[in-house]
Amino acid sequence: xxxxxxxxxxxxxxxGTPVLKNVSLDIQxxxxxxxxxxxxxxxxxxxxxxxxxxxxxxxxxxxDGQYMNDMPASKRGIAMVFQSYALYPHxxxxxxxxxxxxxxxxxQSDIDAAVSKAAKALKLEDYLDRLPKELSGxxxxxxxxxxxxxxxxxxxxxxxxLSNLDAALRVETRxxxxxxxESMPDRTMIYVTHDQVEAMTLxxxxxxxxxxTVEQVGTPLDLYDNPDNEFVAQFIGSPAMxxxxxxxVATGKQTKVKLSDNCVAVSNIVTSESDLGxxxxxxxxxxxxxxxxxxxxxxxxxxxxxxxxxxxxxxLKHVSHAANLVAKVPGTHKSLRNxxxxxxxKPSKIHIFHDGISMR
Ligand code: ADP
Numbered sequence: 001x002x003x004x005x006x007x008x009x010x011x012x013x014x015x016g017t018p019v020l021k022n023v024s025l026d027i028q029x030x031x032x033x034x035x036x037x038x039x040x041x042x043x044x045x046x047x048x049x050x051x052x053x054x055x056x057x058x059x060x061x062x063x064d065g066q067y068m069n070d071m072p073a074s075k076r077g078i079a080m081v082f083q084s085y086a087l088y089p090h091x092x093x094x095x096x097x098x099x100x101x102x103x104x105x106x107x108q109s110d111i112d113a114a115v116s117k118a119a120k121a122l123k124l125e126d127y128l129d130r131l132p133k134e135l136s137g138x139x140x141x142x143x144x145x146x147x148x149x150x151x152x153x154x155x156x157x158x159x160x161x162l163s164n165l166d167a168a169l170r171v172e173t174r175x176x177x178x179x180x181x182e183s184m185p186d187r188t189m190i191y192v193t194h195d196q197v198e199a200m201t202l203x204x205x206x207x208x209x210x211x212x213t214v215e216q217v218g219t220p221l222d223l224y225d226n227p228d229n230e231f232v233a234q235f236i237g238s239p240a241m242x243x244x245x246x247x248x249v250a251t252g253k254q255t256k257v258k259l260s261d262n263c264v265a266v267s268n269i270v271t272s273e274s275d276l277g278x279x280x281x282x283x284x285x286x287x288x289x290x291x292x293x294x295x296x297x298x299x300x301x302x303x304x305x306x307x308x309x310x311x312x313x314x315x316l317k318h319v320s321h322a323a324n325l326v327a328k329v330p331g332t333h334k335s336l337r338n339x340x341x342x343x344x345x346k347p348s349k350i351h352i353f354h355d356g357i358s359m360r
Pocket of ligand 1: 013038039042046
């Protein structure tokens with residue numbers, strides 16, 4: 001059982017500009033934490049600081065209560081799986097997986113047992129005598145994961161492990177990783193990705209990183225249902241949440257926002273009289289917009305339709321909302337193209353943001 005504590009971690013590279021600031025996080029034993037965020041936000045840097053591959057500029061890293069900032073990578077009880085697999089090309093799968101244990105002078109019988117167990121868990125038993133070049137990308141990544149497993153680390157770190165795989169293999173390997181985690185409930189894992197679908201499907205908790213720090217931490221559905229700010233609202237969920245500018249015209253148990261085209265959005269968010277007149281953004285997920293003939297929250301011309309079988313994405317042109325708006329409606333609706341269409345959303349699905357922060 002292994003807990004990690006990140007206390008006000010900071011990182012600046014040589015040029016002095018901070019890449020990460022004030023990153024604080026408690027990671028419990030057995031969690032699968034996913035760091036997600038746009039490219040360049042510092043996800044890999046944070047992972048490498050935990051691994052001991054990158055120096056910590058300021059703040060404290062603790063593993064099981066022990067100060068880790070100066071501990072060499074090899075002594076942290078951590079194994080890392082990289083996007084590039086980093087396998088030895090001239091060694092077989094078996095030898096790649098045995099390598100670290102051989103260096104650590106394990107008994108051959110223990111090495112064989114560990115490799116055989118990992119190969120079984122990762123369905124690699126038939127490939128143990130092959131070289132990496134004789135494997136598919138997905139199999140190579142499984143070998144890389146196997147190499148981490150045999151060391152029986154306290155903490156597993158994954159740095160974008162699926163990025164080099166094609167779409168189908170990505171899904172397959174993602175499910176393998178989820179299974180693997182289930183088979184090791186007491187192992188703590190930290191996983192970095194820029195892909196919010198991977199984050200949503202794998203994480204026990206997601207850490208959204210952006211603007212050099214942590215934007216929000218929560219379970220996947222918590223972030224989806226209750227984003228703290230516009231950044232998280234638009235980063236989690238695809239297509240991104242629509243944002244419509246407006247002004248609060250009624251407060252109380254329900255809040256009414258008059259939008260710039262005079263439509264009124266009714267939200268279950270509770271506000272007080274002092275909120276009256278505030279300029280806000282109303283947030284509505286594409287999947288929360290439904291077609292209607294009656295009272296509507298949005299009326300727009302359908303510019304482009306993308307029919308995906310199960311649902312249709314409607315890209316909307318709106319007279320006064322400049323932003324790109326999207327609706328995701330069940331079924332096939334190609335015939336809506338170029339028509340003026342009305343949409344409604346339930347008050348429980350209407351988010352309101354003031355200065356970018358949720359008013360919830
Ligand atoms: P992410 O993994 O989220 O894409 P990184 O952690 O790789 O982001 O990088 C975060 C920022 O730090 C980027 O602006 C990147 O250019 C910078 N950076 C990463 N590694 C170095 C380095 N060794 N020296 C200087 N700057 C770096």
